[in-house]
Amino acid sequence: MRAAVNAVSDVVANRTRPLREFDQIHMKTGDMVMQSEAIASWSKEKRLAFIGDGDAVSVALAYLKERKVLDFGPTKIMVFDFDERTVNAVKRFADKERLDYLDATLYNVLDPLPDVQKYDCFYTNPPWGASNGGASVNAFVQRGIEAVRYDGEGCVVIADDDELDWPKQVLANVQSYASSRGFYVSRMARKLHGYHLDDAPDLKSCNLFFSSVPGNIVNAEESAPLTNQQSLRNFYGGSKEPRVRYVREMKRPDYGKAPQEEYRLELFDHRSEEA
Numbered sequence: 001m002r003a004a005v006n007a008v009s010d011v012v013a014n015r016t017r018p019l020r021e022f023d024q025i026h027m028k029t030g031d032m033v034m035q036s037e038a039i040a041s042w043s044k045e046k047r048l049a050f051i052g053d054g055d056a057v058s059v060a061l062a063y064l065k066e067r068k069v070l071d072f073g074p075t076k077i078m079v080f081d082f083d084e085r086t087v088n089a090v091k092r093f094a095d096k097e098r099l100d101y102l103d104a105t106l107y108n109v110l111d112p113l114p115d116v117q118k119y120d121c122f123y124t125n126p127p128w129g130a131s132n133g134g135a136s137v138n139a140f141v142q143r144g145i146e147a148v149r150y151d152g153e154g155c156v157v158i159a160d161d162d163e164l165d166w167p168k169q170v171l172a173n174v175q176s177y178a179s180s181r182g183f184y185v186s187r188m189a190r191k192l193h194g195y196h197l198d199d200a201p202d203l204k205s206c207n208l209f210f211s212s213v214p215g216n217i218v219n220a221e222e223s224a225p226l227t228n229q230q231s232l233r234n235f236y237g238g239s240k241e242p243r244v245r246y247v248r249e250m251k252r253p254d255y256g257k258a259p260q261e262e263y264r265l266e267l268f269d270h271r272s273e274e275a
């Protein structure tokens with residue numbers, strides 16, 4: 001356990017700072033450890049696509065295997081994310097640790113999925129759709145289903161709470177949407193993960209696992225712009241339309257180290273020194 005926590009803490013130190021306006025709210029470290037073990041086991045020997053991954057579960061899976069903390073996991077991991085900081089953080093970590101089966105690419109789910117090799121399973125922890133009944137979740141799920149070409153498995157991480165109405169409505173709508181694409185719920189692991197979320201510190205998420213129905217007729221539709229059902233209204237919460245195609249990285253930060261704009265050094269003789 002100590003080796004697992006230490007490895008995941010390296011991964012967490014490499015994460016980008018979250019942008020709340022795009023629903024980037026990172027999973028807590030202890031839950032990352034448990035989640036990584038669960039997802040490594042579920043995706044063992046498979047090709048796994050992440051549709052968005054600010055949490056860096058993708059990196060944790062690869063690193064835990066490389067460090068021999070886990071002796072199982074996926075054979076290929078690709079992260080599709082619209083935040084260049086996240087994409088570069090994954091690539092840099094993969095390069096530094098020689099994780100050659102881990103990669104990332106810049107991609108916005110509102111655009112058609114690029115022509116990629118087929119994946120066996122997908123993972124997404126999308127914007128949770130509190131203000132649009134889960135339409136934004138379904139946009140991410142749609143791209144995951146396309147990545148596995150309508151034949152495979154998916155894990156969707158979304159809100160799960162007994163006291164609130166909206167997570168239940170979202171869960172129902174996401175299950176119904178996946179069913180319309182030929183997928184059924186194969187498992188649901190409830191209330192597993194906590195987040196660094198100031199306004200709802202107790203809100204948890206579940207792992208909702210889907211599998212394609214055997215013989216699912218591979219949908220002939222090309223990967224397309226999203227439909228009305230995946231309404232773009234309130235994509236990132238109330239009144240937040242998705243106007244941004246990509247978040248670009250301005251300069252190469254050294255994750256895990258405080259940026260120099262954040263502090264100054266005061267010397268014994270009370271003069272300041274440039275940090």
Ligand SMILES: C[S@@+](CC[C@H](N)C(=O)[O-])C[C@H]1O[C@@H](n2cnc3c(N)ncnc32)[C@H](O)[C@@H]1O
Pocket residue numbers: 018022023024025026027051052053054055056080081082083086107108109110125126127242
């Ligand atoms: C929306 S956040 C959900 C919270 C999650 N715990 C996290 O912080 O990563 C998940 C990931 O989706 C990415 N994302 C948000 N909008 C996107 C879009 N339109 N296309 C692709 N990725 C997107 C974010 O950059 C982030 O990495």
